[in-house]
Amino acid sequence: MKRLIYMDNAATTKTAPEVVEAMLPYFSEHFGNPSSVYGLAAESKKAVTEARETIAKALGAATEEIYFTAGGSEADNWALKAAAESYRNKGKHIITTKIEHHAILHTCEWLEKNGFEVTYLNVDENGVVKPDELQRAIRPDTVLISVMFANNEIGTLQPIREIGELAREKGILFHTDAVQAFGHIPIDVDEYHIDMLSASGHKLNGPKGIGFLYIRKGLKLRSFIHGGAQERKRRAGTENVPGIVGFGKAVERAFANMDSRTEQERDLRDYLIERVLKEIPYTRLNGHRTNRLPNNANFSFQFIEGESLLIMLDMEGICGSSGSACTSGSLDPSHVLLAIGLPHEIAHGSLRLTLNEEITKEDLDFVVEQLKRIIERLRSMSPLYEDFMRKAK
């Protein structure tokens, strides 16, 4: 069988075997509801507590500051909607960026329809928020700043510490969507002055359907789901015990080898970037050259369209993703690529490849060879390339 080269780890990751193994008993023998009084339930409760401790420790947070949710999108929705509502007497202005995940952008649009005002900050050509622009956007009625830790498409890391310090100085709540960064980049909520942080299990070899919102102690935030005393009455519903256990295991695993794993990924990522830029003409790297997630590479190949490229890569067993309109279900390409200033046709020809620890140099050599072949072929079929070559003559 042809080897599958899975390079879409920003979309989701494979649940690690030891994570699956840790979860299994909580489907079968330890199936009790953590809220029940009998001994069977105590096992479940203990497991949830332990996972919470592991996660809190990884962030430099206290255990009671971690609130499990059904995923990153829920955590984002909760943070923004509840913070806006809780602090609306203080002001109705929110600041975020143009390159957030839709879980943030669409929630902001919803808030705008409900009487809030939102400033969407521009980013520079690498996708980085400019702190001085943020400073200028702050108003007396600004109650919340939400800036993602790392971008999901182009991998760019944001100046979170500076943003956190600024927010703290001005007395404004600071939320960060760390779905892509958690488990890949060291994060300390105190050091970065983070008040709320969203994360998800399946981006770090944990299970899908589990995430959390970190909420700094003392912060007034209404309950998101009503109906029970779970998660300190802030998020009702019987705990997803296997999911929480798996998430805890995944975090333990990701933090145990973070340095060596990310160093390996960084080396391979740079190898991939260098070869692609050198060997495929009319190609650009999207996002910052070095200040990016260790496993993220994002290219634009001129004169071709991303979906065609993905299908042809898939035929060779290579999984990637694109910011082209055809893969987003709309007519517009990725909002992130447009925000960094790419013209539409260049944004349509984008390819994101995100590594994991299993990817080898040999895999990347294969990927580069396939890319060269496929891109040449697609260009030979492209009227844009034909026009370009004609003009060049």
Next chain:
Amino acid sequence: MYSEKVMDHFQNPRNVGEIENASGVGTVGNAKCGDIMRIYLDIDENQVIQDCKFKTFGCGAAVATSSMATELVKGKTIREAMEVTNKAVMEALDGLPPVKVHCSLLAEEAIHAALWDYAEKNGIKIEGLEKPKSDIHEGEEEEEEVY
């Protein structure tokens, strides 16, 4: 996502290329939306399409519909070629996902644009043929996206 026929025409597109001194060339779509199709026709003195080639910038469905459209008009008279509708292209491909129906429309438009070019060059009128919408966007004057 795609039918076997679509995948076949995407993987092995028929009639890719250019025709030098073509009787008619039509280019439709725009780079902004991510689809551009160019069709070349070689039409003989009896108004029969002797050869047809295409070049496409676009998704899998855009390539497949271009390929199928060229197959459907090849060997036909220009009158018959006018009857190759987007529906005919879609049916020949065993259907397209709903979001890709516009690709088949683009294929029909590309054929019409090439026929229009031929008609103009030869000073003739083709019944039912309208002037194609010129939609090509060079991408030089990009305005900033408004949220």
